Amino acid sequence: MESLTVIDIVGTAAFSVAGTFAAMKKKLDIFGIFIIAFITALGGGTLRDILIGEVPVKWLMDLSSGIIVLLSTIAALLFKTVIKNYHNVLLFFDSIGLGFFTVVGIQTGLSLGFHPVSCIALGTITACFGGVIRDISLSNIPLIFAQEIYATSCIFGGIIFFLLMKLDMTKMPIEIICLASVVLLRLLSVRFNWHLPKIWKTTKSPI
Amino acid sequence: MESLTVIDIVGTAAFSVAGTFAAMKKKLDIFGIFIIAFITALGGGTLRDILIGEVPVKWLMDLSSGIIVLLSTIAALLFKTVIKNYHNVLLFFDSIGLGFFTVVGIQTGLSLGFHPVSCIALGTITACFGGVIRDISLSNIPLIFAQEIYATSCIFGGIIFFLLMKLDMTKMPIEIICLASVVLLRLLSVRFNWHLPKIWKTTKSPI
Amino acid sequence: MESLTVIDIVGTAAFSVAGTFAAMKKKLDIFGIFIIAFITALGGGTLRDILIGEVPVKWLMDLSSGIIVLLSTIAALLFKTVIKNYHNVLLFFDSIGLGFFTVVGIQTGLSLGFHPVSCIALGTITACFGGVIRDISLSNIPLIFAQEIYATSCIFGGIIFFLLMKLDMTKMPIEIICLASVVLLRLLSVRFNWHLPKIWKTTKSPI
Secondary structure (H helix, E strand, O other), X not given: OOOOOHHHHHHHHHHHHHHHHHHHHOOOOHHHHXXXXXXXXXXXXXXXXXXXXXXXXHHHHOOHHHHHHHHHHHHHHXXXXXXXXXXXXXXXXXXXXXXXXXXXXXXXXXXXXXXXXXXXXXXXXXXXXXXXXXXXXXXXXXXXXXXXXXXXXXXXXXXXXXXXXXXXXXXXXXXXXXXXXXXXXHHHHHHOOOOOOOHHHHOOOOO | OOOXXXXXXXXXXXXXXXXXXXXXXXXXXXXXXXXXXXXXXXXXHHXXXXXXXXXXXXXXXOOHHHHHHHHHHHHHHHHHHHOOOHHHHHXXXXXXXXXXXXXXXXXXXXXXXXXXXXXXXXXXXXXXXXXXXXXXXXXXXXXXXXXXXOHHHHHHHHHHHHHHHHOOOOHHXXXXXXXXXXXHHHHHHHHOOOOOOOHHHHOOOOO | OOOOOHHHHHHHHHHHHHHHHHHHHOOOOHHHHHHHHHXXXXXXXXXXXXXXOOOOOHHHHXXXXXXXXXXXXXXXXXXXXXXXXXXXXXXXXXXXXXXXXXXXXXXXXXXXXXXXXXXXXHHHHHHHHHHHHHHHHOOOOOHHHHOOOOHHHHHHHHHHHHHHHHOOOOHHXXXXXXXXXXXXXXXXXXXXXXXXXOHHHHOOOOO
């Protein structure tokens, strides 16, 4: 697994668990559950790699990502009988994945010399679009489009990242603070039911 | 913005406005509205660039497209209170975008030396698939698959384009006539409720 | 059509017919039917080529795939009045396409020197994701996620393929046996209503 960083591994595992729980809600068979876990965990990074031309995509040339998804899915299935509150488990693992993959995406953008705005966009795509593709595959409106502070957490974490870079901090603490900001904002926004303003509430509905 | 042509800019702005109105119909929050405007405006061109291997995609390396989407979305949101007929506004801007992006896609195909049929396919993809990805994201059946003369306008405009090229006309008037044909056919088809023939009406429904 | 193998041609034609019948169920117009046939037949291969960076995609540079889709769609539309059992016809052509495209995808992976697991993944993507993109476009939950032995047939055929390669058999019989295994398992699973185990039946539903 030398080609994967710790950040990659934790993010992949966390999103696989989140994907497994999302797939169980839809009562898929075991193959469907694995595919949805795979899409959740690797879909965002795959879209990112396609957009920047980093192909063939990594998971075709190196089986370690797929193995992590497989093991995480099996673990999630084994532990599901002892877990009481599915909603909170899904939320927790999803937030962890969100934080880790935001950092991965920003790093990718930096390594290509992109503008900070593009780096934050790549971080957000890496973190959010696995879930978007999963939701579309399951015929749900993607969470990201209709709900709480989700992609906004990634953007917020990304802005923190580049503010800290201006302060000449070293790489490791910047990544940890960025990651923690994403997870924290996501969890707090759910806990306290924060929302972005909705345009149509301020005036009459257009429709 | 030197890397964008006038055609790119007008098409992007028109589709951003159309996307903003489509997103407001679904009552998304402001971030969701921006993302849907972005997908509507840049999704077709992004799919085109992925299909031809023109990556990293332009909007990651040059922020001007994103800025146009942002400004157009803000403008659409500001003016929405003075607009009476949302449906017609959406139709108008969508038709404009359709025309401009058909031309952009055909030009891309020509620059790669593709067959006219492939150029028209690229024009249609550039013009229509932002809307397709938007509709899929919002859990709608894409307009293009179930409705009026939509993609057909792009194909019609593309055929006009290559017929005029045979007549050795210069580039600019060909582009303007192609663009106008697309917009005109789209608007007329809605006004007079034109449809393509539906197979199953001529015989008993298969199901 | 020198750039296409017999396997490509039969697979494309079979999936085009299957796509045409799926689109007629949704009462699309003739353009919509053609696009859905095209997506069904070429969507899986297109996704595979994007994932491995084989771009511009073949069907933009060589019109023969598009022509096969067009002719197959026309043939399917002409013969639909004499066909009694739409469901079985759709199943039959879909299974044929599944078998042929599994082989095509595995061959692609082998030519790139991929690990057998990645080759089987590519075969499964090539065979299944045209249908996935079609189902998502038509706002259906993809067959592959919620139903019978579908992708599993491709994986089973792929395993057979690599087991036979270990036996030093020549290429042609391996391909035919692989292809037949996929078609057979798919048809038998529908006939005898075989399913993969569903996790949530063994315990209480998590939701």
